[in-house]
Structures are given as C-alpha cells and as structure tokens.
Amino acid sequence: MTAPLRVLVTGAAGQIGYSIVIRIADGTVFGKEQPVQLVLLDVPQCANVLEGVVFELQDCALPTLHSVEAVTEEKAAFTGIDYAFLVGAMPRREGMERKDLLAANVKIFKSQGKALAEYAKPTTKVAIIVVGNPANTNAFIAAKYAAGKIPAKNFSAMTRLDHNRALAQLALKTGTTIGDVKNVIIWGNHSGTQFPDVTHATVNKNGTETDAYSAVGDNAFLQGPFIATVQKRGGVIIEKRKLSSAMSAAKAACDHIHDWHFGTKAGQYVSMAVPSDGSYGIPQGLIFSFPVTIDGATREWKIVQGLNFDDFAKGKIAATTKELEEERDDALKACDD
C-alpha cells in the first residue's frame, strides 16, 4: 500500500482553508490512489471552528483521507509533514495596504520557519507553499528561519492564482477556452506590481496555434487593461464579496502543489514564486515569481531560461523587483524587532 502523505494546512478555520481541505482530502491534489493524513492548524480561538471542519471532512467519507486532526500548536502541526500549505495569516481587508500586513505576518512566518526546521520530516522532500500575504516575503522569512534543515528551494509562494487569472482573461478576450491558452507568465511579487506577461503565451483558435499578441490583435489592450485586470483582481473581489478570494485561491494552491507533485505538462510552464538563482538578473534568494517547469520524477522545479524582454517588460520587472527588495528589507527589520 502507498504510504500516506502527511499534509499540513494552516489557517484551516479560515475561508481559503475551508475550500482547500476538500481538494487535498478527495485526491484532487495528490491523486486518487494516494492516502493523505491531513493536519489542520489554526489559532486556539478557532479550535471549535476547526473541529467543525474536521467533522465535515469525516462526513465526506473519502477513501483517500486516512486521518484528519485539528491542532492549535506548531509542534503538533509541523511534526513529520511532507507538504505544507501555509495559508494562515491576517487577511487583507478593503482599503488595507500590503505593507500594513507585513509586520504582523512576518512574525508568524518566522515562527513557522523555525517550526519547520525543528519538526518537519528530516528529509529534503518537504514542499511548502505560502499563500498568506505578503506571500513572497513570508516565504522568504520562513525559508530563512528553516535554513540549515530545509533547503530554500523547497519554499515557494503562490502566484498561481494570478497565473490562472491571466489565462482566463486571455481566453475571454480571444473567445477560446482555458485549454486553448498556455504559457502566460507572472513575474515578481504577488501584489499590484506583478507583471502578467503574455509575450510567450500562445492561443489555439479553431485548431491554429498563434502567439497571444496575434490572437488578440490589440497590443494596447495587452499592455494596459489586461495587466491592470490581473493585477487588481484581488482588490475587485474584496470590493464585491467583502471578503478576499477564497474558492479561486484554494483552487490555485491545489494546482500549484498538484503540478509540483506530478510535474508540468510537456511544452507548458506555470508561474511559481521561488528563490531566485540569479536568473534574469533577479537578486539571488529573493522569492520571485518565474515561469517554471517541474519534473514529475524528481519533483524539482526549473526556471525557464532564455526568454527575451523588451523595454516595456524590463521596466515592469524592475519595479516588482524593487518592491520585493524593499519588502524583504522591511521584513528582516520586523524580525529583529
């Protein structure tokens, strides 16, 4: 029998948590043959809510779910885990800037980085996705405090929601469906400075594959409203729902880990914020969203190399890099306070 994977979801009493756990438990993420032991962490004030989620998961009667436990302490949460979905954080409310969130959230991720180092599986195989905002910088901090025990390359932050939003906007604009569109890229930070780039994307319209610029035939749209729509989508959803994106965020987190576990499809890449190795001149170690491919056998990601930038793209990438460097410096200061 396949050994179960031990999977942690933090912030599991929250709204993304509620949408994520069912996909992990029912085999959507790790496959229908892979048993899962789910560990749900939230703060002690949410213990009752967490218990409600556990009861619902039990009531789903899922063959892949071998066990589910609710915990409110890091030691119990992080012990022996294979995968971690670090969702728990203070969410952004209407009108709130990301910088306001930074100081509060960085402390959570410092503590969780230390807990990962101390309690996670003593192998290099544990894989971590940070969803809680500011996601890139939280991942940077968690990686820093887990260093020595868990390699930085095992840490990632989620820009897959932005990637999926870009795919959807491109499909809507060209009158195609998601399966017809591929290789959009989100560069940089999961924030308003991210650069949704379709320069290397393709669209299959009526059986003919063309580059996205030709398929859309409106460069001004792709360099203006398209980028703004993807960048600001999170804020628009908050304005409409009075809550941050949950269903789409949970789906994106599951896509991210699914592809990390199984590998990306041939000829396709996905966006993942990972520690920079210096590719494209991005400072080493910064958790930066790149196009990546993943080998399903080794579960190693690789940054897609050799893509060209025009001056427009260079400007956008410089802006998001600068923001991430500033966030990193602010976060390091907040960790020392």
Ligand code: NAX
């Ligand atoms: P909720 O407020 O519904 O849930 C967050 C949960 O985290 C709460 O239950 C809270 O008690 C828990 N929590 C807080 N501190 C914790 C700690 N130290 N340990 C464990 N649990 C803790 O927020 P939700 O809408 O689920 O959003 C969660 C996070 O995802 C937020 O930071 C949000 O900004 C972020 N998002 C990130 C996205 C991305 O693409 N990277 C998109 C969606 C979302 O906005």
